[in-house]
Amino acid sequence: MTPAETERHRRFLRSFTAHEPALRAHVRRLVPMRADADDVMQEISVVLWEKFDSFLEGGDFRSWAFGVARYEVLAWLRDRGRDRLVLDEEVITKIAEETAAAEPRLQQQREALEKCMQKVPADQRGLLMQAYQPESRIQEVAQGSGRTVAGFYQWLHRMRRLLLDCIRRAMTQKEVAS
Structure with missing residues (x-):
């Protein structure tokens, strides 16, 4: 691996690990079963890595990752379209928009919970x-x-x-x- 590739890999890992808990919580709200959400998260991780070159350095990684996650959840939904337990695409889109908008406050709540747990x-x-x-x-x-x-x-x-x-x-x- 070249030094440039190593640095790219490090930048991705730093960004991804910083936002992975929020991204996973977002996906869990959209995908009803934990095992399915884990599968979707794996695919999201791969896609984020593959498309990391298109991410502008200094940009908002979380927003970008949430956008990718939304499309991956919709792809999962299309693949499972015949399953009666899968939500309609419009419902998934609405939930995704609402949870993305609520994410900053949810992150603050998670941080507050961590501090309170330390007490x-x-x-x-x-x-x-x-x-x-x-x-x-x-x-x-x-x-x-x-x-x-x-x-x-x-x-x-x-x-x-x-x-x-x-x-x-x-x-x-x-x-x-x-």
Whole structure:
């Protein structure tokens, strides 16, 4: 690989990894099944890399990637057109437009959640993370925490409330500062 190719690869990876969580969340809103969204994300990643030369350096990578994602989701939709569980193309387009417009605020909320999670003691943060793992069973997490299932649900509700309040305060402070 030449130095220019290496630098191009690094620029792509920096941009892609910075925006991949938002892009994945965007695709998850448009594609109903997680496995399908993962497949679509793989294709989006390939297309973004293949078309990276057309991306203007210094441009808005996230907007560009969201545009590519929209077309890839529409291609996926056309391929699955006979499936009754697939949304109509107009609905996908509308959702894509709305989620792209909402993405800056959602990103701020994700950043606020990260900061608020850092304020939670490590042992409690671990339990929260464990409770929200895709294959997690609340009964097992509750048992591991030494709580009853009902007690764990009450604790989980209180923790979600505390995090929500923290996020709202952070968002309000950000709006006041702007």
